[in-house]
Amino acid sequence: MSVIVPAGAGRGPGDPPEPPRQTILFDAVAVAREGRVALDGVTLRLAEARIGIVGLNGSGKSTLLKTIIGLVAPSAGRVTVDGLDPSAQARAVRATTGLLFQNPDNQIVFPIVADDLAFGLKNHGWSKAETRERAQAALARLGIEALAARRIHELSGGEKQLVALAGLLAVAPKTLLFDEPTSQLDLRNRNRLARLMAGLPEQLIVVAHDLDLLADFERVLVLEDGRVVFDGAAAAAIACHRERAG
């Protein structure tokens, strides 16, 4: 493999690859869901590598993640992901931004692991030949290449979570959105996932009740009734959330 570096690019072949990042903008975003306000005037610029989101049940955390990939459209205001509108350009945004659902059973579509990874790759236009290779590579990144031929319903909850994550990684996203990723895991699987997450070069935006998961994040938001009531360092945000929760 030879890499040609244009003169003056300032990056040598020995440099580590540029870490994947996107800039996600929320401009006065409101979301009404069945008459209730799920997000209420949210303005944010998200560009850090590690962003956490905390808040009580129903405070709008999942809704915020869903607006980023256009599953929920704002009723007012505007969201952009690296300049793209997730509602109008959903395909492009979903190729660079993956969402890990709370329950992997709802995210995994095919009964066999390798077939499920192939589903996502096919959706994003990868050829059959590339699919095998990319699926294997994604499983290997998480240390679960041995699961490729296994049936989903024979896997443990922790394994399913990793398969769902591998399905996202296979399409090479820049940003991963996690919705309460550890809420269904036992302590061992939770710790394993936490270690894997810490090692991912991708930009992560993580909703969690598991506050330890966010302890060394660069930035943590606190949501309450659809509004961002705190935005800052992890320790201060977690303290603020604890105090408000009572």
Added chain:
Amino acid sequence: MIDGIGRSGATPLHRLPTGLKLAALALVATALFFVDRPDVLVGAALVALLGLRSTGRRFREIASDLALPMTVIAALGVVDLVFVDVATAASVVPRLLALAFAAHAVTLTTTTAELTDTFERALGPFERLGLVDAGRASLTLTLALRFVPLIVEEAREIREAQAARGLGSHPIAVIVPLVVRTLVRAQVVADAIDARGFPPPRNSNNAK
């Protein structure tokens, strides 16, 4: 049977193209209904059983896979024997057994991906006529294969939870919460499928 979609393998039946297996199954199924001679039908059932055994499945496993259909077939045989005649029973039973063995041999040697790919290709001409969306139709088939076992499991959980609360088992008491849960799940799964980029772009066979 819930688990009846095959793994990949290397037996002759595994290696046959999926389209050929499905076409042959359809042909055999049709032909069986034009044959009435019990000796021919018993022969067909034995051949189908040997074909099924050739996939590496043991007789004991086959018996447990097909316990439910075989019970139904046996019951039909008894009904024919009592209410119709011996000749009818002697043709109905081997005919249905042959069908069950042949169908199981095909599902055991065909992975879901092969099945849905073939399904999608077979629907291709209808898609060009604007009659169906082949990608969507085959995804529906996949989802059924993936989620039917989960829904069955959920029904069991609901029944157990109700039993734990001292409620007797009544079908309505299981069906109502099951339908609600299934609808909620369907919404989440639909979101997940969208989030994962479905449907694929039109020229999905081209390299990116």
